Amino acid sequence: MNSFILIAILLTLATIGYSFGQRRARKVSGGEPSxxxxxxxxxxxxxxxxxxxxxxxxxxxxxxxxxQVAEWMLISNLPEDIQALPxxxxxxxxxxxxxxxxxxxxxxEIDGALQRAADGYASARQIGNAAMVxxxxxxxxxxxxxxxxHITPTLRARNLFxxxxxxxxxxxxxxxxxxxxxxxxxxxxEAMRFFAQVPWYEFLFGLSWSPQTALRVDQVGGSGAFGxxxxxxxxxxxxxxxxCVAVPIGLFSAIYMSEYAPPRMRAIVKPLLEILAGVPTxxxxxxxxxxxxxxxRRTGESIGLDVSSESALAAGMVMGIxxxxxxxxxxxxxxxxxPRALRDGAFALGATKSETIKQVIFxxxxxGIVGSLLLAMSRAIGETMIVVMAAGLAANLTADPLEAVTxxxxxxxxxxxxxxxxxxxxxxxxFALGLVLFAITLTLNVIALHVVRRYREKYD
Amino acid sequence: xDAVAEAEAPQTMLQNTPKMSTRRVNVYYxxxxxxxxxxxxxxxxxxxxxxxxxGCGKSTYLRCLNRMNDVIDGCRVEGDITLDNVDIYRSGxxxxxxxxxxxxxxxxxxxxPKSIYDNIAYGPRLHGLAETKADLDNIVEISLTRAGLWKExxxxxxxxxxxLSGGQQQRLCIARAIAVNPEVILxxxxxxxxxxxxxxxxxxxxxxxxxxxxxxxxxHSMQQAARVSQKTAFFHLGDLVEVSDTEQLxxxxxxxRTQGYITGRFx
Numbered sequence: 001m002n003s004f005i006l007i008a009i010l011l012t013l014a015t016i017g018y019s020f021g022q023r024r025a026r027k028v029s030g031g032e033p034s035x036x037x038x039x040x041x042x043x044x045x046x047x048x049x050x051x052x053x054x055x056x057x058x059x060x061x062x063x064x065x066x067x068q069v070a071e072w073m074l075i076s077n078l079p080e081d082i083q084a085l086p087x088x089x090x091x092x093x094x095x096x097x098x099x100x101x102x103x104x105x106x107x108x109e110i111d112g113a114l115q116r117a118a119d120g121y122a123s124a125r126q127i128g129n130a131a132m133v134x135x136x137x138x139x140x141x142x143x144x145x146x147x148x149x150h151i152t153p154t155l156r157a158r159n160l161f162x163x164x165x166x167x168x169x170x171x172x173x174x175x176x177x178x179x180x181x182x183x184x185x186x187x188x189x190e191a192m193r194f195f196a197q198v199p200w201y202e203f204l205f206g207l208s209w210s211p212q213t214a215l216r217v218d219q220v221g222g223s224g225a226f227g228x229x230x231x232x233x234x235x236x237x238x239x240x241x242x243x244c245v246a247v248p249i250g251l252f253s254a255i256y257m258s259e260y261a262p263p264r265m266r267a268i269v270k271p272l273l274e275i276l277a278g279v280p281t282x283x284x285x286x287x288x289x290x291x292x293x294x295x296x297r298r299t300g301e302s303i304g305l306d307v308s309s310e311s312a313l314a315a316g317m318v319m320g321i322x323x324x325x326x327x328x329x330x331x332x333x334x335x336x337x338x339p340r341a342l343r344d345g346a347f348a349l350g351a352t353k354s355e356t357i358k359q360v361i362f363x364x365x366x367x368g369i370v371g372s373l374l375l376a377m378s379r380a381i382g383e384t385m386i387v388v389m390a391a392g393l394a395a396n397l398t399a400d401p402l403e404a405v406t407x408x409x410x411x412x413x414x415x416x417x418x419x420x421x422x423x424x425x426x427x428x429x430x431f432a433l434g435l436v437l438f439a440i441t442l443t444l445n446v447i448a449l450h451v452v453r454r455y456r457e458k459y460d
Numbered sequence: 461x462d463a464v465a466e467a468e469a470p471q472t473m474l475q476n477t478p479k480m481s482t483r484r485v486n487v488y489y490x491x492x493x494x495x496x497x498x499x500x501x502x503x504x505x506x507x508x509x510x511x512x513x514x515g516c517g518k519s520t521y522l523r524c525l526n527r528m529n530d531v532i533d534g535c536r537v538e539g540d541i542t543l544d545n546v547d548i549y550r551s552g553x554x555x556x557x558x559x560x561x562x563x564x565x566x567x568x569x570x571x572x573p574k575s576i577y578d579n580i581a582y583g584p585r586l587h588g589l590a591e592t593k594a595d596l597d598n599i600v601e602i603s604l605t606r607a608g609l610w611k612e613x614x615x616x617x618x619x620x621x622x623x624l625s626g627g628q629q630q631r632l633c634i635a636r637a638i639a640v641n642p643e644v645i646l647x648x649x650x651x652x653x654x655x656x657x658x659x660x661x662x663x664x665x666x667x668x669x670x671x672x673x674x675x676x677x678x679x680h681s682m683q684q685a686a687r688v689s690q691k692t693a694f695f696h697l698g699d700l701v702e703v704s705d706t707e708q709l710x711x712x713x714x715x716x717r718t719q720g721y722i723t724g725r726f727x
Contacts, residue, residue: 263533341570345633347531348564349583349640350556359582364573 006059006133010140014052017144021047024151038158046157049164050147055140062132070128074121079113097121187438190431197425198226203432205229209395211415211426226429228436230397234405235381235437238316238391241401242380245320247373250327254369257328258335259357270329277325281385288318288390300402310392310404319386326376334368335361367452374448378441384409408433479504479644479674480525480562485539487520487529494520498539498700500693502644507666507675509685509706512695513721518678521695522646525676526562527555543644560587563637567649569629571621571636576613579621579632580604583640599639607635608665627658634665638673645669647677651684663688682722686710694718 025043029036036043074097075083075090082093093114096106100118108114151157195203206227253273257266293314300307338361346356362369384407392404393414415430478501487495495517502508502525510518520529527548529535541548548558560583571579580600583589590596600617604610609631613624621632630650637645647666651659666675666688679685685692686706693703694717702715713719 339570341566341568342572344528344531344564344566345570345572345636346582348526348528348559348566349586349636350559351582351586352556355586360572 003059003063006136007056009137010052010055010059013137013140013144014048017051017147018044018048020144020148021045021151024148025157028151029153036153037156038161042157042161043151043155045161046155047144047147047151049161050143051140052143053164054143055136058139059132059136062136066125066128066132070121070125073124074117077120078117082113101125184438187431187435190428191435193423194425194428194432197428198224198432202226203228203429204436207397209411211411211429224425226425226432228408228433230395231406231408231411231433232436232440233397233399234312234391234395235407235409237312237399237401237405238319238387238407239377239380241313241316242319242323242383243373243377245317246323246327246376246380249320250324250372250376251331251369253324253328254331254335255357258332259353259361266332270332273328274325276322277329279322281322281383282389284318284322285385285389288314288386292318293390296402305402307402308392308404310390311402312391312405313401315387315389315391316401318390319380319383322383322386323376323379326379327372330372330375331365331369334365334372337368338364370448370452374445377444381437381441382409384413388413408437477504478502480541480543481545482521482524482542483540485521485524485537485541487517487524487538488536489532490534494698495524496698500700500703502674502676503691504674505670505672506691507670507677507689508691508693509689510676510678510693510695511680511682511685511721512701514680515697516695517698518693518695519648522564522648522676522678525644525646526559526564528559528564530555560640561642562644562646563640563642564646565630565633565637565648565650568653569626569633571624571629571632573620573622575618576604576621576624576632577617579636580639583636587640589640603635603639606638606669607631608661608668609635625658627654627661630654630658630662631665634662634669638669642673644674644676647675649678649680652680659684682710694721696721 022040022044024047025036025040026033029040033040071094074094082090085093092107096108097114097118098121100106100110100114101122203226206225207229208225208227209230210225212224253269257270261269289310293309293311296311296314297307297309342360342364343356346360351359387407387410391406391410393406393410394404395406395411396403398405412430412433415426415433421427480502482498482500485495485498486493498517498521500521510521512518523529524537524541525548527537529537537549543558543561547553572582574582577600580603581590581596584596584599590599601610601614604613609628612628613619613632621629624632630653634645634650651662654662663684666677669675677685677689689706691703692706692709694701694709694713694715696717702709702713702718704714709718710722713722
């Protein structure tokens with residue numbers, strides 16, 4: 001049976017439990033719900049929880065454990081000589097058996113032993129699933145009956161339900177934290193494998209980037225150079241250009257929208273600006289490559305500058321436009337949230353509008369504004385598509401914004417595109433780059449947090 | 461203190477000339493009329509209190525006196541309002557200078573999220589009242605002293621103003637208002653967010669400030685009006701019902717509605 005159907009059944013049971021619980025609570029109160037400890041809904045929720053949660057937990061455990069158990073059973077049922085195969089060939093064979101069992105295409109001749117194993121596997125899974133469905137529904141019904149029987153006027157149903165909800169919230173935040181931790185750890189371990197092949201000082205301080213390694217011993221060229229400095233310099237330059245475009249435009253439009261614009265104007269302008277964030281980056285990419293870059297090139301040539309057709313300037317400018325709404329929209333919100341009392345206080349002292357904004361509203365909104373800048377910046381650092389299309393792939397170490405550069409994210413993409421061995425220095429370099437990028441954005445966040453804490457003007 | 465000498469001289473001379481005067485003042489919020497033909501004189505170096513039930517227009521009237529209604533969308537003011545016989549709504553008048561002369565203290569203490577020192581120094585800096593750092597220090601000290609806060613905060617002038625207690629914050633706001641040396645101070649229910657002890661402290665302060673400033677105070681507490689003011693105006697549903705000397709108004713009101721309100725029959 002499909003697990004979705006099972007979940008639907010369990011939810012239906014829980015709903016039934018809810019109404020049973022409510023009715024039961026009304027009944028034990030003797031027609032006077034005010035004598036109950038909690039309102040009848042909470043008794044309903046209490047029964048629904050007892051009905052749904054244990055069986056759902058069982059189901060989750062089953063879904064995780066069952067494939068492993070089934071596979072173990074499958075292996076132990078195979079003939080001795082097959083069991084003795086080396087691990088990689090055995091796993092290929094098992095894959096075939098599973099495919100055969102589910103009716104998919106199989107990569108080898110089907111013999112009797114294989115067919116028997118597949119049949120056994122299929123029936124074992126079927127029996128297991130059926131058993132699970134029965135057990136889950138049984139547990140749900142038992143839970144329902146148990147909780148129902150427990151309802152008395154003094155049962156602290158609301159407290160119990162609230163505790164269950166708080167456990168749920170703790171679980172949710174734990175999942176978020178653990179996921180982050182998992183990503184960081186996987187980056188770390190893969191990066192360590194990379195640093196076993198390429199020394200870390202060469203990676204961090206090397207000035208040349210050319211990640212082509214020889215696949216075979218006799219291959220010509222591609223000695224591999226993993227100096228990441230040009231990539232980080234390129235990222236830094238493009239991000240800087242983007243911020244130079246986005247910060248003034250974003251902040252000024254935020255100030256205009258929150259302080260000067262009439263409400264109707266704001267209602268029109270703000271969503272329009274936010275559309276900028278909704279344009280797919282690939283569209284920005286070809287806009288940068290096909291419109292902005294040639295424009296810069298022509299302009300540069302007309303004043304006698306040598307501009308390459310792919311330039312950091314084009315990519316940075318377009319990226320800057322892309323991140324304007326992050327700054328304008330968020331900053332507008334935080335400035336709007338500054339209490340009216342503060343504005344009135346400044347006006348009553350004879351401050352003009354611009355003085356009020358500069359000296360009172362802006363400092364009070366500073367933490368939020370810095371937050372918006374950080375968000376925009378991390379968007380710029382992580383942006384890939386625009387750079388691929390407009391700034392190129394050449395890892396130049398240059399400070400000239402008119403030349404082609406490349407960024408960390410672009411290189412990660414090119415490292416992982418195409419047929420790769422997953423243990424060569426080339427692919428592992430992606431993890432190292434990712435790790436360093438992560439470290440940089442983390443440091444930026446920490447610094448910004450300190451800056452905000454130092455200069456914030458807290459209002460309550 | 462120069463300000464004291466300056467302010468004391470006219471007190472004796474101009475006791476009977478109103479500092480501010482309003483004639484036929486009508487205020488509209490969009491379509492609704494919040495004030496109807498209000499004629500009222502604010503006596504110099506007096507405390508004038510405005511009382512009346514909620515929504516009667518007393519705060520609206522107060523905010524007309526330094527044009528704080530300008531910042532409210534859809535608010536329209538008609539009529540003549542003069543400060544020292546000069547129309548404050550005439551075109552070409554600088555609101556910034558008007559507000560430097562007519563300061564305001566709000567219902568809820570609203571110190572800026574800056575240090576105590578910067579809160580006081582904010583106005584003087586805006587209007588360029590201090591040439592040197594020493595001048596500014598002096599203004600800060602004098603203002604805090606007049607507001608009765610100096611002793612409590614002199615050792616922590618650089619601590620944030622928002623860290624003070626409610627009553628201290630309100631005195632800080634009063635100090636901030638007097639730091640620009642205004643002629644009139646408007647107070648919009650300055651004690652409604654404070655406990656009785658802080659309230660008593662502020663009332664004392666208002667009485668002291670009367671020596672140097674003209675004060676208009678909106679209050680919901682009739683006892684407070686009776687304690688601090690010399691003149692009381694009773695507003696009801698946008699009308700100025702009655703205005704007279706405070707003692708007269710509370711002991712012998714002329715209007716039925718005033719009688720009803722002060723004896724607690726409505727409001």
